Amino acid sequence: MHCLKNINRIQINNQLMIKLFHLYEEKGRAYNYKELFSKDEHILANQVLETNVQQLAFYLKLDLTDARIKLLSNLKRNYATKNKDEVLLKNIKETLKMIHQTNDDFHLSVNEIKDLVTILFRGYENIKFDKRGKSNNRKLVIPFEELSSEGQLEKIIELYHQIIRADKHELLMVIFNFYVDFILIKPFNKYNELIALIIIYTIIYSQFQVCRYDSFFKELLEKQEVFQQALTQARYDWEFGFSQIDSLVRVITDILLKMHFNVKEKKHIYIFDVKMNKQDNIEAIILRGPDVFTKNQIRKKVPLASESTINRTLQLLKQKKVIAPLGKGRSAKWQRLSEKQKKFTIEQLTIFDN
Secondary structure (H helix, E strand, O other): OOOHOOOHHHHOOHHHHHHHHHHHHHHHHHHHHHHOOHHHHHHHHHHHHHHHHHHHHHHOOOOOHHHHHHOOOOOOOOOOOOOOHHHHHHHHHHHHHHHHHHHHHOOOHHHHHHHHHHHHHHOOOOOOOOOEEOOOOOOOOHHHEOOOOHHHHHHHHHHHHHHHHHOOOOOHHHHHHHHHHHHHHEEEEEOHHHHHHHHHHHHHHOOOHHHHHHOOHHHHHHHHHHHHHHHHHHOHHHHOOOOOOOOHHHHHHHHHHHHHHHHHHHHHHHHHOOOOOOOHHHHHHHOOOEEEEEEEEEEEEOOOOHHHHHHHHHHHHHHHHOEEEOOOOOOOEEEOOOOOOOOOOOHHHHHOOO
């Protein structure tokens, strides 16, 4: 536990401090989103969860096609798994689903981590505490290095909570000191980095409301290389208590700031959608958009529209001979047959009237 034990030596540089100030400003504003998105909160939550599952599969480089990943991440269906990677993907879906649904009750503990590990690796791999050291006997003072792996994990969790209660250190700094300690004490026989990632996501999800409205793992995937470089840097001199955690915290701060920016954009789209019928909005997007488009492009423009609403609008415009499909299947492209609408109609402009 060389990181948490030496956390008092950490000084945050000015550049990172400024970013953290911006992040906590946005964090305070995020509490307004619950009321704003209340009518469509369930739809948005499912979209974020499915996106998280898909992006984490890409992050882990599972040997599955994009189509198969999308299919298995669908919350409405439970497809039979065909291989080990599909088992892991299904377990990831169940794990993230549990994190999203029960996060208000989460308290970092050995038992909570055991539960996460059980769900994450059920039917995939036999993950257990690494065999080493002695049991954590509270009547005896046993050096940390001589404790069992479970005893070591219990110790770093105790220290984590002590530091949090003292409220003298920045939250993300504490979280990622714990993250590096967890990875480097290797409490489990395999997959410690993945387990650590799921744990810190669980903590971040509980602390930052923005995770309910945008995908953390989508932004992490885009910064995977720099995140891994920062983790490699944090490993250096860990045993001497001189790990450099700043880079990890900087990456995560950038990710959370980007998520806040994304939700602001969703907010503007959502307010527009509230004033305008979703089907009319989809039709307007098609009439003003490129000649050839995909359903996925439409979905990105109206993220809170249901699949059935998008399909219904496409079929309606097809019947009116406004558009025509250029192929078959989910990824088929569509072509607009009518002339592109370059301006809003008078009816559309009325949505801006007070």
